[in-house]
Amino acid sequence: MKIVHPWLKELVDVPDDVEAVAATIALRGFEVASVEGAAIDFEITANRPDCLSHLGIAREASAIWQTPVREPVTSAATSGDATIDVDIKDAALCPRYCAQVFEVRIGRSPSWLADRLDAAGVRPINTIVDVTNYVMLEMGQPMHAFDLDRLDGGRLVIRRAAAGETLTTLDGIERRLSEDMLVIADATRATAVAGVMGGGASEIHAGTTRMVLESACFQPASVRRTSKKLGLKTEASIRFERGGDIAAPPAGIARAAALFEKIGTGRAIGPLIDRYPSPRPAVSLALRAARIGSLLGVEVPRTDVPRLLEPLGFGLSATNEGWIITVPTWRVDVTREADLIEEVGRHYGFDRIPAAFPPLASPQPAPGQGLRRERILKEQLTASGFSEAMTFAFIERDAALPFCAPGAEPAAIANPLSEKYAVLRPSLLPGLIDSCVHNRRRGRKDIRLFETGSRFSSQDGEGRAAAAVWCGAAEDPHWSSDTRTADFFDIKGVVERLCATYGVSPEFAETRRGFLAPGRSAEVAISAGGKRLSIGVLGQLAPALADARGFPSAEELYGVELDLTALFSAAAGDDLRAESLPRFPPIVRDVSILVPDTLPASTVRGTIRSSAPPTLVSIVEFDRYTGKGVPAEQVSLSLRLTFRASDRTLTDDEVQTAMAAIVSALRTAHGAEQR
Numbered sequence: 019m020k021i022v023h024p025w026l027k028e029l030v031d032v033p034d035d036v037e038a039v040a041a042t043i044a045l046r047g048f049e050v051a052s053v054e055g056a057a058i059d060f061e062i063t064a065n066r067p068d069c070l071s072h073l074g075i076a077r078e079a080s081a082i083w084q085t086p087v088r089e090p091v092t093s094a095a096t097s098g099d100a101t102i103d104v105d106i107k108d109a110a111l112c113p114r115y116c117a118q119v120f121e122v123r124i125g126r127s128p129s130w131l132a133d134r135l136d137a138a139g140v141r142p143i144n145t146i147v148d149v150t151n152y153v154m155l156e157m158g159q160p161m162h163a164f165d166l167d168r169l170d171g172g173r174l175v176i177r178r179a180a181a182g183e184t185l186t187t188l189d190g191i192e193r194r195l196s197e198d199m200l201v202i203a204d205a206t207r208a209t210a211v212a213g214v215m216g217g218g219a220s221e222i223h224a225g226t227t228r229m230v231l232e233s234a235c236f237q238p239a240s241v242r243r244t245s246k247k248l249g250l251k252t253e254a255s256i257r258f259e260r261g262g263d264i265a266a267p268p269a270g271i272a273r274a275a276a277l278f279e280k281i282g283t284g285r286a287i288g289p290l291i292d293r294y295p296s297p298r299p300a301v302s303l304a305l306r307a308a309r310i311g312s313l314l315g316v317e318v319p320r321t322d323v324p325r326l327l328e329p330l331g332f333g334l335s336a337t338n339e340g341w342i343i344t345v346p347t348w349r350v351d352v353t354r355e356a357d358l359i360e361e362v363g364r365h366y367g368f369d370r371i372p373a374a375f376p377p378l379a380s381p382q383p384a385p386g387q388g389l390r391r392e393r394i395l396k397e398q399l400t401a402s403g404f405s406e407a408m409t410f411a412f413i414e415r416d417a418a419l420p421f422c423a424p425g426a427e428p429a430a431i432a433n434p435l436s437e438k439y440a441v442l443r444p445s446l447l448p449g450l451i452d453s454c455v456h457n458r459r460r461g462r463k464d465i466r467l468f469e470t471g472s473r474f475s476s477q478d479g480e481g482r483a484a485a486a487v488w489c490g491a492a493e494d495p496h497w498s499s500d501t502r503t504a505d506f507f508d509i510k511g512v513v514e515r516l517c518a519t520y521g522v523s524p525e526f527a528e529t530r531r532g533f534l535a536p537g538r539s540a541e542v543a544i545s546a547g548g549k550r551l552s553i554g555v556l557g558q559l560a561p562a563l564a565d566a567r568g569f570p571s572a573e574e575l576y577g578v579e580l581d582l583t584a585l586f587s588a589a590a591g592d593d594l595r596a597e598s599l600p601r602f603p604p605i606v607r608d609v610s611i612l613v614p615d616t617l618p619a620s621t622v623r624g625t626i627r628s629s630a631p632p633t634l635v636s637i638v639e640f641d642r643y644t645g646k647g648v649p650a651e652q653v654s655l656s657l658r659l660t661f662r663a664s665d666r667t668l669t670d671d672e673v674q675t676a677m678a679a680i681v682s683a684l685r686t687a688h689g690a691e692q693r
Contacts (some may be wrong), residue, residue: 019059019060019062019069019070019071019075020057020058020059020060020137020138020139021057021058021059021060021072021075021138022056022057022072022134022137022138023036023039023056023057023058024056024134025072025134025137025138025156026039026072026075026076026079028088029072029073029076029087029088029089029090029156030076030077030079030080030083030085030086030087030088031083031085032079032083032085033083036053036055036056036058037053039058039079040053040058042082043058043060043075043078043079043082045367045368045369046078046081046082046364046365047364047368048060048061048062048069048078049061055137056137057137057138057139060075064260065260065351066260066351067158067257067260067261067262067350067351068158068263068348068349068350068351070158070256070257070260071154071155071156071157071158071159072155072156072157073087073089073090073156073157073158074158074348077329077330077331078330080329080330081326081327081329081330081365082365084325084329086329087329090156090157090273090276091273091276092269092272092273092275092276093272093275093276093279093286094272094275094290095275095279095285095286096118096286096287096288096289096290097285097286097287098286098287098288099288099289100119100121100228100287100288101119101288101289101291102117102119102166102169102172102173102174102230102288102291103171103172103173103174104117104173104174104176104291104293105173105174105175105176105293106176106293106295107175107176107177107178108176108177108178108200109295109296110237111176111178111200111212111236111237111240112176112200112212112234112235112236112237113235113237113264113294113295113296113298114234114235114264114267114292114293114294115174115176115232115234115235115267115293116232116233116234116267116268116270116271116290116291116292116293117174117230117231117232117233117271117290117291118230118231118271118275118286118288118289118290118291119166119228119229119230119231119286119287119288120228120229120230120231120275120278120284120285120286120287121227121228121284121285121287122145122146122226122227122228122229122278122283122284123145123227123282123283123284124144124145124146124222124223124224124225124226124283125144125145125283126142126144126145127142127144127145127148127149127281128281131148131149131152131277131281132148134152135148135151135152135155138155140155140253144222144224145278145281145283145284146163146222146226146229146283146284147163147222149274149277149278149281149283150162150163150231150274151253152277153270153273153274153277154253154254154257156273157266157269157270157273158257158263158266158348159233159257159262159263159266159267159269159270160213160253160254160257160258161231161232161233161270161271161274162202162210162216162231162232162254163222163229163230163231163232164209164210164216164220164221164222164229164230164232165220165221165222165223165226165228165229166228166229166230167226167227167228168219168220168221169204169205169209169220169230170204170205170206170207171204171205171206172205173204173205174202174203174204174209174230174232175202175203175204175205176200176201176202176203176212176234177200177201177203178197178198178199178200178201179195179196179197179199179200179201179208180195180197181196181197182194183195183201183208185201185207185208185209185210185211185217186217186218186219187211187215187216187217187218187250188215188216188217188218188221189215190218193211193248193250195208195211196247198240198243198244199211199212199240199243199244199247199248200212200213200236200237200240200241200244202232204220207219210232211244211248211250212234212236212240212241212244213234213236213240213241213244213245213254213255213258213259214241214244214245214248214250214252214254214255214258215250215252215254215255228287229284231271231274233266233267233268233270233271233274234267235258235262235263235264235266235267236258236262238258238259238260238261238262239259241255241258241259242255242259243433245259246433260350261350261351262350263347263348263350264298264347265347265348266347266348267292268290268292271290272290298347300344300345300347301344301345301352301353302342302343302344302345303342303343303345303352303353303354303355303358304337304339304340304341304342304343304355305323305340305341305342305343305355305358305359306339306340306355307320307323307339307340307341308339308340309340309355309359310323310340310359310362313356313359314359314362314363314366314371315371315372315374316366316370316371316372318362318363318366322366323340323341323362324341326361326362326365326366327343327358327361327362327365330346330349330361330365331346331348331349332344332345332346332349332358332361333346343358387586388482388582388586391520391582391586391589392470392482392484392582394519395470395484395516395519395582396468396470398515398516398519399468399484399486399512399516402466402512402515403466404466404467404468404486404488404512405466405467405468406467406468406469407449407450407453407467407468407469408469408471409446409449409450409452409453409469409471410439410443410449411442411443411471411472411474412431412434412435412438412439412440412441412442412443413438413439413440413441413442413443413448413449414437414438414439414440414441415428415430415437415440415441417448417452417567418441418442418443418444418445418448420532420533420560420563421443421444421445421447421448421533422444422475423475423477426444426475426476426477427476428441428442428443428444428474428476429441429442429444429474429475429476430442430476442473442474443473443474444473444474444475445473445483445485445533445579446469446470446471446473446483446484446485446579447485447487447533447559447577447579448567449469450467450468450469450485450486450487450577451487451559451563451564451567451569451575451577452567452568453467453487454467454487454489454569454575455567455568455569458569458570459568463489463490463491464489464490464491465487465488465489465490466486466487466488467486467487468484468485468486468487469484469485469486470482470483470484470582471483481581481582481583482581482582482583483554483579483580483581483582484579484580484582485577485578485579485580486509486512486577486578487559487575487576487577488504488508488509488512488575488576488577489504489569489573489574489575489576490503490504491503491504492504492505492508503574504574504576505574505576506538506556506557506558506576508576509556509557509576509577509578510526510540510556512578513542513554513556513578513580516580516585517542517544517585520585520586520588520589520590521589521590522544522545522546522585522588522589522590523544523545524542524543524544524553525542525543525544525545525550525620525624526540526541526542526543526618526620527540527541527543527618527620528540528541528618529541529555529557531555531557532560532563533559533560533563534555534557534558534559534560535557535558535559535560535561538557538558539555539556539557539558540555540556540557541554541555542554542555542556542578542580544584544585544588545588546584546587546588547588551584551587551588552581552584553580553581553584553585553588554578554579554580554581554584554585555578555579556576556577556578556579557576557577557578558574558575558576558577559575559576559577600662600664601664602662602663602664602665602666602667602668603662603667604635604660604661604662605660605661605662605668605670605673606658606659606660606661607658607659607661607673607677608640608656608657608658608659609656609657609659609677609680609681609692610641610654610655610656610657610692610693611654611655611657611681611684611690611691611692611693612648612649612652612653612654612655612690612691612692612693613652613653613655613684613688613689613690614651614652614653614688614689615644615651615652615653616651617688619639619655621688622655622657622684622688622690623637625683625684625687625688626657626659626680626683626684628683629679629680629682629683629684630659630676630679630680631672631676633661633662633663633668633672633676634659634660634661634676635660635661635662636658636659636660637657637658637659637660638657638658638660639655639656639657639658640656640657640658641654641655641656642654642655642656643656654693659677659680661673661676
């Protein structure tokens with residue numbers, strides 16, 4: 019909001035030094051974007067629509083310099099009985115609507131008015147438009163002027179748009195309206211989008227002699243929704259969607275009437291029409307003197323409170339405990355005692371509040387088990403060379419669809435900021451893929467990223483997950499060997515390390531997911547309570563999907579995503595455990611078997627473990643061969659089995675008996691032949 023210093027001085031006595039005025043007001047919680055000449059550009063937060071005007075800032079200045087505000091000159095004089103019928107069909111969306119008929123002469127505004135508008139960043143157009151803009155900037159009340167002779171039936175109807183109704187707005191664009199939008203209509207058609215922009219059919223033009231001046235209050239949510247749907251943000255909508263002053267509509271017309279008379283461009287020729295179906299009672303709040311010090315952390319003298327609040331428009335009535343405060347209608351952000359204490363603190367001076375840690379009545383509780391385990395997971399991934407990323411939970415619908423369950427739809431957001439943030443992510447991988455693309459476009463080729471966070475399903479709701487992506491080199495380059503590109507087994511090793519951290523043994527099985535490359539992907543499962551529990555998937559991201567997000571399809575990108583709830587449910591306890599180093603030597607046996615080439619190695623390991631004694635401590639595949647001497651559709655798989663007992667040295671007979679049982683089980687279960 020650009021505040022013109024001479025304009026502000028007309029409303030309240032402030033110092034002549036523009037920079038000093040800006041700096042002092044900024045101390046009360048306002049950010050100054052710039053000071054250019056006589057104009058101060060304030061960044062006004064969304065909760066303070068009353069400060070989107072010179073009068074609102076003047077009230078703040080009044081409390082700072084303890085000088086009264088000079089209210090703008092208004093006029094309620096009328097002559098004649100020209101009127102218009104005003105009918106509010108939806109009082110929930112339009113609680114108050116004022117209108118008055120004026121006789122006008124269109125021309126150029128005087129230089130003092132045009133110069134002030136120009137200094138405030140508004141282009142002068144003509145006397146009528148300039149006066150409505152002037153009142154909006156001065157008092158914060160947007161208004162709109164209709165050419166009376168262009169309104170059918172001599173009436174204004176405030177209603178919802180009809181299905182399929184269209185309106186060509188002042189910018190010359192035909193807009194299709196929906197039934198949840200509020201419009202200002204005449205007897206036959208919509209003539210303005212309420213709180214956003216007027217229509218071209220009823221606009222003021224050079225030949226206008228009679229006009230209807232509108233000044234209203236609209237429901238903020240309705241204006242915000244309409245503005246967003248139409249992609250139309252105006253100075254009026256910015257103010258209305260933050261909350262308007264219910265008492266401002268008649269005051270805005272009275273101020274405009276005074277300005278019309280002052281510049282000789284028009285006069286009221288009919289009475290003020292004020293439709294206010296359900297008058298709102300004044301808001302009163304109790305403010306306790308003791309609570310001020312308790313919340314601010316500094317004692318504010320009781321005698322200072324009226325001095326700080328009354329210039330802002332608050333009415334005070336003393337009580338034994340403090341005051342009953344009457345909230346002015348323009349302060350739509352003040353709804354509770356804490357808001358009043360904030361006002362006291364702002365003008366008493368936040369800089370006068372000492373910096374101190376609040377006293378702790380009890381020790382801080384220990385973090386929950388899930389939080390501790392997530393922290394360990396992050397430490398493990400960081401130790402594996404991954405960097406933590408944080409991506410948005412809102413993503414594009416097209417990016418989400420490949421990661422949804424078959425036939426499922428992503429969880430849609432009712433009021434998305436844009437189509438780019440239309441749904442809640444069903445997976446953490448889309449955001450990490452985009453992060454990889456972002457890094458690659460800035461020259462980084464070797465990327466390892468991970469993220470923990472929530473993912474969402476329209477069927478199962480919200481759940482916690484961890485995901486990681488890896489592309490480029492598998493290890494840092496070194497002169498002693500060639501650099502190797504990361505592959506499936508690298509990302510698989512990360513999963514094995516994570517599972518080992520929580521004391522669980524992962525099992526990998528072939529899977530087919532639309533976002534993973536066939537033959538280079540696997541489901542991750544663990545055993546919990548005697549049941550097999552799927553906890554995630556890993557593998558190469560489908561080249562077509564990666565290419566659609568901007569990652570080169572000729573290069574490989576690997577990813578993994580784990581369900582943390584499922585993983586943690588099967589995790590061993592968090593207590594540290596230590597085991598003595600083995601005291602007795604191991605016995606190692608190698609075995610080569612012929613098995614079908616479609617048989618997963620994890621299935622072979624499972625059969626071996628189920629048939630072996632507890633002394634089997636390790637199974638490692640060290641060779642896989644196809645070719646001469648191996649039948650078609652079979653593969654020679656060589657495994658190294660390590661046996662060890664914790665209480666004695668094993669004998670060859672014990673190990674040989676175990677090996678015979680293992681080979682027999684493999685033959686029975688899979689038709690394996692020992693080579």
